[in-house]
Amino acid sequence: MSQLTVAVSEDGLNEQLQAVQENVAVEIEGTFGEGGFEVAYELGVRLEEGTVELRPDRFDLDELDVVYDPVRFEVRFDIPELCTPSVCIPGFLGLGETCLPQICLFETDPDLSFVLDLGGIVESEVSALLAAHVEFFENPDRTPGMTDLDAYDDDVLDAWHVVIEPVTFDIDIVDLADTVGNALEKRLGDEIQSLIDAIPGASQVISAAAVFDFLRDTFDIFDDLQEAIHDxxxxxxxxxxxxxxxxxxxxxxxxxxxxxxxxxxxxxDPETAAEEGRDVVLVPVLLPLERPRVEVTDEELIVGLDVGVEQ
Structure with a gap:
């Protein structure tokens, strides 16, 4: 029996993969926090740089990068005012008393506000074993009374579709909650230190580490942040x-x-007939296709079908 063979190269499959990557996107946004702090976040994922590699009887999806972008957190704190006591030392030897000035932090609203942007920094990777099979597509626009020639004329022929499906996946997902929590902890410590350094003499009487511990224990920010990302x-x-x-x-x-x-x-078609000096457009030769099969080599994905003749 006669056969029809159709093939697509590895380059052609990689062009298809590009379209797949462009259509896969995960995005979420939201806010959380209460009692003095609020975090607005925007998180997303996109895919990049994957390749399809053909091997005899199989083909693989390799090194598909999972890029977390955006990973953006806007953090706002309204912190209760903290003031050092005003301490006075009595004078002696005829000198008047000496008083240490009171130093206050967190007098504004919000007291701390900053953006943590980790977009494009955090990545992981996906690989997969892929398989291909052929499915029959019955065109829903072809009505029951149509002949094959009618369906051809109306461009509603049925079809055989090659479908690619993942057989196994291997995905390396980073612990995003811990990654963001660690980055936020460092950034908050830097912001507190900058705030203290901006007040003359404050660094002599106020410890940035003590303020950091106070904020962490009061607002429970890191646990709440990790819980929100986890959820x-x-x-x-x-x-x-x-x-x-x-x-x-x-x-x-x-x-x-x-x-x-x-x-x-x-x-x-009429144009070809006119060019050849014919008054009649020839009826197309339509070949029914049956018994599809798929073969994968290290160069091509090949589909073979048995054919007959019908006009």
């Missing part, structure tokens, strides 16, 4: 699960090869 990204429909689901969905929508059936093996 948004790492429980239920987890970030890793969401990425894998989106990838699988996009691969399912990607059809690297679509073959209409019956297949128009010989076509004609």
């Amino acid at each position: 948004e990204f790492e429980t239920g429909a987890s970030l890793g699960g969401t990425i894998l689901f989106e990838l699988a969905e996009q691969f399912a929508r990607t059809k690297p090869i679509t073959i209409p059936t019956p297949f128009p093996a010989a076509e004609d």
